[in-house]
Amino acid sequence: MNIVVCIKRVPETADADVSIGKSGKDIDKSGLAFDLNEWDSYAIEEAILLKEKLGGMVTVLSIGGEDSNESLRKCLAMGADDAVRLTDPAFDGSDGFVTAKILSEAIKKIPYDLILTGTQAEDDGYGQVGVVLAQLLGIPHAALVNRLELQDKKVKVHRELEGGLEEVFEIDLPAVLTIQTGINEPRYVSIMGIRKVAKKEIKTLGVSALNLKAEEVGLSGSNIQLEKIFLPPVGEGAEMLEGKPEEIASKVFDILKDKGGLA
Amino acid sequence: MKEIIVVAEHRRGELRDVTWEMISKGRQLAEGIGAEVGVALLGKGVTQIAEALKPKAHRVLLVEDDYLEAYNSETYEKVLTQLMTERKPLLTLIGHTAMGMDFAPGLAAHLKMPLATDCIGIDAAGETFSLTRQLYGGKINATVSFLKKGPYMVTVRSGAFPPIEKGALPGEVVSVPSSLTDEGLARRFLQYVEAAVGEVDITQADILVSIGRGIKEADNIPLVKEFADAIGGTLSCSRPVVDKKWLPKDRQVGTSGKTVKPKVYIAIGISGAFQHVAGMKGAGTVIAINKDPKAPIFSVATYGIVADLFKIVPVLKEKVKALKKS
Numbered sequence: 001m002n003i004v005v006c007i008k009r010v011p012e013t014a015d016a017d018v019s020i021g022k023s024g025k026d027i028d029k030s031g032l033a034f035d036l037n038e039w040d041s042y043a044i045e046e047a048i049l050l051k052e053k054l055g056g057m058v059t060v061l062s063i064g065g066e067d068s069n070e071s072l073r074k075c076l077a078m079g080a081d082d083a084v085r086l087t088d089p090a091f092d093g094s095d096g097f098v099t100a101k102i103l104s105e106a107i108k109k110i111p112y113d114l115i116l117t118g119t120q121a122e123d124d125g126y127g128q129v130g131v132v133l134a135q136l137l138g139i140p141h142a143a144l145v146n147r148l149e150l151q152d153k154k155v156k157v158h159r160e161l162e163g164g165l166e167e168v169f170e171i172d173l174p175a176v177l178t179i180q181t182g183i184n185e186p187r188y189v190s191i192m193g194i195r196k197v198a199k200k201e202i203k204t205l206g207v208s209a210l211n212l213k214a215e216e217v218g219l220s221g222s223n224i225q226l227e228k229i230f231l232p233p234v235g236e237g238a239e240m241l242e243g244k245p246e247e248i249a250s251k252v253f254d255i256l257k258d259k260g261g262l263a
Numbered sequence: 264m265k266e267i268i269v270v271a272e273h274r275r276g277e278l279r280d281v282t283w284e285m286i287s288k289g290r291q292l293a294e295g296i297g298a299e300v301g302v303a304l305l306g307k308g309v310t311q312i313a314e315a316l317k318p319k320a321h322r323v324l325l326v327e328d329d330y331l332e333a334y335n336s337e338t339y340e341k342v343l344t345q346l347m348t349e350r351k352p353l354l355t356l357i358g359h360t361a362m363g364m365d366f367a368p369g370l371a372a373h374l375k376m377p378l379a380t381d382c383i384g385i386d387a388a389g390e391t392f393s394l395t396r397q398l399y400g401g402k403i404n405a406t407v408s409f410l411k412k413g414p415y416m417v418t419v420r421s422g423a424f425p426p427i428e429k430g431a432l433p434g435e436v437v438s439v440p441s442s443l444t445d446e447g448l449a450r451r452f453l454q455y456v457e458a459a460v461g462e463v464d465i466t467q468a469d470i471l472v473s474i475g476r477g478i479k480e481a482d483n484i485p486l487v488k489e490f491a492d493a494i495g496g497t498l499s500c501s502r503p504v505v506d507k508k509w510l511p512k513d514r515q516v517g518t519s520g521k522t523v524k525p526k527v528y529i530a531i532g533i534s535g536a537f538q539h540v541a542g543m544k545g546a547g548t549v550i551a552i553n554k555d556p557k558a559p560i561f562s563v564a565t566y567g568i569v570a571d572l573f574k575i576v577p578v579l580k581e582k583v584k585a586l587k588k589s
Contacts (some may be wrong), residue, residue: 013399014476014534017555020403027403096380097372119364124398126380127359128368131336135369140337140449143365156453161274161361162518164458167334172449182506219410223377227406229398232559238551238567245575248568249582252550255566256494259548261470261527262587263495 001056001150003047004110005080006103006117006129007040009064009071013122024228036071039118043179045186047116048079050150057081059110063091063102069202076200077193078186084110088206093219096124100132102217105210107137114155115176119144130178141176142169146183265298268324268352270343271305271316272362274334275455278312281358281421286319288385288424289356296387298353300432305342307332310436318431324350328441333452336366338443343370345442352414354392359418371416377409378416383423392417400536401559421518422541461513463497470496471525473516473543476503477532477553477572484509486573487531490580493587499523501539517542532572535560552576 011032021028036044047058059082060075062068072083086106094102107115115137117130127143134141146166147158159167160180171177207214219225241251256262267289272279282302289300299321304313306327313323326342343366347355357363359381371378383404384395392415394407409415465471472491478484484498491498498514505515516523518538528546532553533539540563543549551564554571561567568575 011399013402015555017557018399018402027399096368097378100372122400125396125400127364128378128380131365131368132372135372141365141369142336142450144361158456159361159365160519162279163522164512164515164520165274166456166458167361168453168456169335170451170453175449181502182508185508223409223411224379224394224407225410227393227408229403229405231557232397232401232404232562234562236562238549238561238564240561240567240569245570245578246582248570248575249578250586252566252568252579253582253586255548255550256527256583259527261494261496261529261548261550262583263470 001050001054001114002110002112003050003056003058004107004112004115005040005044005047005058005060005075006115006133007044007060007062007071007075008037008118008121009034009062009068010037010121010123020229020231025226026229034067034070036074037118037121039120039122039179039181041186042181042183043116043118044075044078044080045184046148046179048187049184050114051079054150056113059084061086061103061106063087063094063099072202073194073197073200074189076197077189083200083202085202085204086206086210087204088217090207090214090218093222093225094217095222095224096126096128097132097223098217098221100129100136101221102210102212103129104133104136105212106205107133113173115174117176117178119178119180130176134176137176139174139176140171141178142171143178144180145177146180148177265296266301266350266352267293267298268301268303268347268350268355269320270303270355270357270363271312272358272360273306273309273312274362278315279358279360281360281419283319283426284421284424285356285358285419286316287426287429288419290429291427292354292385292387296353301350301352303343303346305331305339313436317434317436320434321432322434323436324439325436326439326441328443330443331441334362335448335450335452336369337448337450339366340370340373341443342441344373346439347374347414354414355416357416357418359420363418367416367418376414376416377411378418379407379409380418381420382417383420385417385419391415397537400534402557420537422537458512461511463513465497465499465514465516466521466523468497468523469526470494471499471516471523471527471546472496472529472531473499473501473533474504474531475501475533475539478504478509481507481509483573486576490576490583493580493583496527496529501533530560530564531576533560534558535563
């Protein structure tokens with residue numbers, strides 16, 4: 001079972017104070033920590049679990065500059081066998097469609113039975129790359145997979161629907177599955193683990209090695225472009241309770257008593 | 264006549280709300296640019312749904328086929344490819360839902376149509392459209408434009424466009440023949456699996472105390488549980504807590520979990536991503552505690568407290584205990 005996993009390095013913004021950068025087209029990333037996209041951490045874990053059970057190779061791919069080696073090495077430390085970084089100045093400004101196109105050209109060079117991606121990325125949240133990738137490779141897919149079971153030349157997948165419902169499909173291999181968070185428990189990677197793979201070669205491929213033309217990728221190949229970013233309108237917003245913790249607690253008690261929040 | 268096509272989303276005989284939201288938005292856009300709204304309805308035995316949709320659109324494009332009994336991206340792609348190649352709509356709207364996320368990107372790529380996903384704003388701009396979408400889990404909004412010519416496809420976030428009551432239209436149901444044959448599909452629907460029934464039904468609770476990513480460790484949960492016990496509340500959570508297996512799935516509030524309407528909802532360490540908000544916006548009073556003053560949860564909360572939960576929750580617990588006695 002040869003598995004390809006597509007990953008992305010993203011800034012961690014869940015707990016961070018996010019502000020708009022000078023360009024007006026992206027956030028100010030200085031001072032932010034970066035990590036493997038959360039959805040992708042479940043995708044790589046799932047690939048490694050399958051490899052441990054069935055053998056084969058896990059190859060991890062990422063589009064990005066040298067910084068992305070950090071996330072690729074994390075995947076190697078988790079148990080991936082090979083890492084390839086797709087990088088070229090021409091890739092700048094690529095939208096979800098072009099991202100899938102670049103990945104598809106790289107994947108055509110690798111033997112695979114299964115391709116896993118995260119369902120979406122924490123930063124731009126397009127949620128489309130995996131599904132477009134399947135289309136470009138001409139193979140079946142399923143999005144939002146929260147359980148999978150490999151059978152002979154087939155995979156049985158559960159798709160997470162709204163309200164806790166799941167939908168079960170049987171899909172012929174090779175296939176692309178976009179993985180939902182919670183499908184497994186991604187393993188912890190120690191600093192020692194990262195050190196062990198620090199010397200491992202990470203191959204890089206650019207536009208020409210991928211048989212792509214510069215005008216097909218980046219902004220010129222893209223269907224959409226980001227014009228500007230802004231802070232979401234707050235609307236009416238909450239009445240903020242301020243003061244010392246003791247004072248806030250008294251106010252909360254009064255609100256709870258008043259609104260039926262004490263039983 | 265220019266046409267905006269809305270792909271109806273339904274599951275097990277029920278039309279999903281996002282369909283009405285898209286029709287409403289589609290009609291608003293259509294009025295501005297002199298277009299009509301057609302609703303593509305794919306299924307088996309869905310004439311009743313077609314009748315319900317009829318007065319809301321200029322036409323219902325009904326594709327009935329045994330092969331369309333359950334949703335499958337492959338059958339949807341085949342049918343919609345044919346439909347859209349014939350009708351060449353100016354714009355196609357699809358829900359950014361578990362269903363739409365599964366077929367829209369492939370369909371757009373197959374038809375070489377520019378696609379913008381998960382949009383919360385759509386404005387006509389001449390022959391094209393300007394979109395609003397969110398980045399970084401809803402902390403940032405972005406204006407996005409199409410670089411290529413249409414027809415365009417947009418997937419729409421659930422709840423982003425509240426349905427507006429508009430006058431009835433003399434809609435018609437147009438039966439469109441299906442092109443599906445019994446040739447094998449590479450992907451086959453097997454069954455639905457219901458959510459497991461848990462010990463606690465959070466949808467019945469009057470008071471919910473909900474924790475999110477901010478709780479940081481499973482070991483910190485008792486801290487909030489004690490506060491919940493002190494006020495007689497039930498513990499619930501947002502998705503990251505379930506993903507980490509710290510609380511069971513039946514405690515999850517949000518799109519993929521439960522929709523709750525308690526009298527009081529206390530969100531602790533929850534940033535307020537739209538998937539969570541969709542499950543709790545019906546609550547009577549919402550109190551949010553978060554250390555990030557820009558957390559989206561504060562825009563839906565009634566009361567907000569900017570604080571470190573590990574400092575404020577113990578004080579809240581003691582205060583409630585003391586004041587309840589007095």
